Amino acid sequence: MQFLFRDHLLDTDRRELSREMVPVAVEPQVFDLVVHLMENRDRVVSKDELIDKIWHGRSVSESTLTSRINAARKAVGDSGASQAVIRTIARKGFRFVGDVETKSGAAATSLEHAAKAPQVTLALPERPAIAVLPFTNMSEDREQDYFSDGISEDVITALSKLRWFFVVARNSSFVYKGRAVHIHEIARELGVRYVVEGSVRRSGDRVRISAQLNDAVTGSHLWAERYDRELADIFAVQDEITEAIVAAIEPQLYAAESFRAQQKPPGNLDAWDLVMRALSHYWRITREDNAVAQALLGKATAIDPAYGKALGLLATSHIFGAHMGWADLAATLPVAERAAHAAVEADREDAWAHCGLGYSYLFRRRFDDALAEFELALELNPNFAMAHAFHGVTLCYAGRWQDGDAAARRALRLSPRDPLAAIYCGVAAYAQFIGHNYDGAVQMARESMRQRGDFVGAHRVLTAATGMLGDPALAASALEGLRRAQPGVSLVWIMRELPMLREEDRAHYLEGFRRAGLS
Numbered sequence: 001m002q003f004l005f006r007d008h009l010l011d012t013d014r015r016e017l018s019r020e021m022v023p024v025a026v027e028p029q030v031f032d033l034v035v036h037l038m039e040n041r042d043r044v045v046s047k048d049e050l051i052d053k054i055w056h057g058r059s060v061s062e063s064t065l066t067s068r069i070n071a072a073r074k075a076v077g078d079s080g081a082s083q084a085v086i087r088t089i090a091r092k093g094f095r096f097v098g099d100v101e102t103k104s105g106a107a108a109t110s111l112e113h114a115a116k117a118p119q120v121t122l123a124l125p126e127r128p129a130i131a132v133l134p135f136t137n138m139s140e141d142r143e144q145d146y147f148s149d150g151i152s153e154d155v156i157t158a159l160s161k162l163r164w165f166f167v168v169a170r171n172s173s174f175v176y177k178g179r180a181v182h183i184h185e186i187a188r189e190l191g192v193r194y195v196v197e198g199s200v201r202r203s204g205d206r207v208r209i210s211a212q213l214n215d216a217v218t219g220s221h222l223w224a225e226r227y228d229r230e231l232a233d234i235f236a237v238q239d240e241i242t243e244a245i246v247a248a249i250e251p252q253l254y255a256a257e258s259f260r261a262q263q264k265p266p267g268n269l270d271a272w273d274l275v276m277r278a279l280s281h282y283w284r285i286t287r288e289d290n291a292v293a294q295a296l297l298g299k300a301t302a303i304d305p306a307y308g309k310a311l312g313l314l315a316t317s318h319i320f321g322a323h324m325g326w327a328d329l330a331a332t333l334p335v336a337e338r339a340a341h342a343a344v345e346a347d348r349e350d351a352w353a354h355c356g357l358g359y360s361y362l363f364r365r366r367f368d369d370a371l372a373e374f375e376l377a378l379e380l381n382p383n384f385a386m387a388h389a390f391h392g393v394t395l396c397y398a399g400r401w402q403d404g405d406a407a408a409r410r411a412l413r414l415s416p417r418d419p420l421a422a423i424y425c426g427v428a429a430y431a432q433f434i435g436h437n438y439d440g441a442v443q444m445a446r447e448s449m450r451q452r453g454d455f456v457g458a459h460r461v462l463t464a465a466t467g468m469l470g471d472p473a474l475a476a477s478a479l480e481g482l483r484r485a486q487p488g489v490s491l492v493w494i495m496r497e498l499p500m501l502r503e504e505d506r507a508h509y510l511e512g513f514r515r516a517g518l519s
Contacts, residue, residue: 002103003038005085008076010034014169017075023129023166023191026075027308028349029054034072037086037096046093058345067306069094128257129192131168132156134177135209138201147234148200149174151209154242155196161351161381162250164309168192187216194222194253196245205231211245213252223252247383247414254279255419274300275310282317283419286454287326293317301339308347315340315356316390319363322497324456325486329363329497336360351381359390365499367398385415389424396431399502405431422452429461433468433512434505441465449481459485460494464512475516482518491518 003010008024010017012035017024026034036053037045051060054068069088070080076098078085085098132155135148153170160167168190176186183195198211212224225248229237258280261273269277278296281289294317300310318336321327340360343353358373374391377384392407408427415421429444442465448458459482466475482489491510500506 004101004103005098006077010038016169019077023168024075025166027071027347029347030068030071030075033068034076037094038100041096041100044089044092044095049093064306067304128194128253129166129168130159130194130196131173131186131190131192132159132196133186134174136199138199144202147202147238150238151200151241154238155245158242158246158383159249165253183214183216193217196249207231207237209241213249215256222256223248243383243414247385248417250383251415251418271300271303271307271310275313278313282313285422285452290317290321290326306346308343308350308353311339311343311346312350312352312356315343316359319359322363325489325493333360333363349380351377351384351387354380355387355390358394362394362397363499367394367501370394371398383414385411385418385424386420388414389420389427392427393430396427396434397499397501399505401431401434422448422455422458425451426455426457426461429458433461433465438465438468454485456485463516463518464509467512467514467516479516479518489518
């Protein structure tokens with residue numbers, strides 16, 4: 001069903017909202033709220049009904065409901081002052097009062113085709129928008145178009161799961177198939193900032209796929225990669241390439257948005273800009289940067305108290321600080337849990353929210369709950385490299401080091417140039433230590449420290465592994481580095497703070513530190 005009101009078009013089937021053909025970025029929960037009000041515009045919708053329909057009866061604070069109503073008004077071009085579209089009825093609830101025209105069947109199809117036609121000079125939406133152009137078939141066989149089209153369609157579908165970005169629908173971007181149109185023109189016509197393009201060349205049983213991410217506004221190339229594969233199973237190759245492209249693109253988009261936010265004057269920053277700035281600090285995995293990230297996320301949640309993405313990252317950063325020994329776990333854990341639960345309440349479909357809750361559960365020693373949250377995060381976004389890595393460390397702490405190692409290496413395979421790749425290497429190093437492969441643990445810990453020299457987790461594994469290897473000079477050097485990275489580290493701290501399920505794993509880890517000289 002499609003609803004037309006004022007200069008907006010809301011498509012419930014595609015879950016898209018646009019204004020004058022420009023995509024409007026809207027949270028899924030806010031989208032559902034607008035739809036429910038619109039579908040029941042003939043009457044007043046009570047607060048209790050909204051809580052039942054949108055939050056499924058869960059306890060919701062007045063501030064959360066108010067925040068979502070304000071966000072809904074903003075999405076449809078309304079405000080609390082004018083209330084020209086969504087009106088508050090005192091002591092009763094809310095009503096959608098805008099004039100609405102509905103389209104379905106043939107009429108909707110006709111409208112949909114009109115919407116697909118490229119428009120000239122569309123303004124950029126409030127949130128980052130991205131278009132994936134049909135990958136060019138460079139093979140001589142035109143019948144191979146299905147393979148290149150399939151790659152493009154799968155990338156569009158996978159990117160749509162990120163939910164932090166507006167992704168132009170397949171039928172809009174495929175208008176440009178076979179046409180020689182400059183990327184700047186495409187970006188203007190589709191109203192996007194970022195454009196993904198690529199090519200596919202198949203020869204016999206091999207295929208070469210090239211892809212690149214472009215900032216169409218600045219004209220810069222943000223990322224490019226080439227993949228060579230044998231076509232033993234064409235669909236398996238298609239899936240593998242898709243996940244590799246999407247996992248590589250995601251952190252590049254965040255980095256680009258962070259850089260863009262850095263150029264804005266402080267007074268012009270909205271919640272999204274603050275989260276992007278926070279990410280750029282969180283990635284550096286130092287004590288000082290983690291504190292800056294938390295301050296920025298606090299400002300973001302002050303602007304929007306029900307901002308699921310900001311709350312999820314805030315919970316993660318708090319637990320990470322305690323995990324690294326920068327903060328007191330007993331004081332930090334309740335703060336992180338509140339943020340994580342609020343994140344999930346705000347948006348149950350956000351993978352970052354479930355990642356934050358899973359990390360909090362880990363340090364409550366609720367291993368089954370933690371694993372379930374990480375698994376849900378990965379169902380929502382299978383290409384979420386950070387969630388794979390945190391799932392991996394949880395598996396390791398639960399005694400399943402082989403599975404933990406596989407999860408960490410999957411994160412590295414998905415996103416080898418990720419700003420958080422040092423953490424992924426550190427998880428793999430810890431898994432190798434639990435498996436008594438001390439040389440492998442040292443190798444992965446050093447690779448982690450090569451990328452982020454101050455990463456406490458890598459220093460800890462390196463110290464314990466060199467202690468078990470029995471090289472006094474090497475162990476002493478590793479311990480000296482650990483003490484610089486975590487001055488208050490001790491055997492008591494490790495025994496008390498790190499959530500290891502199996503006593504034998506804890507005793508093994510402590511023995512490595514003892515042999516290295518830690519007391």
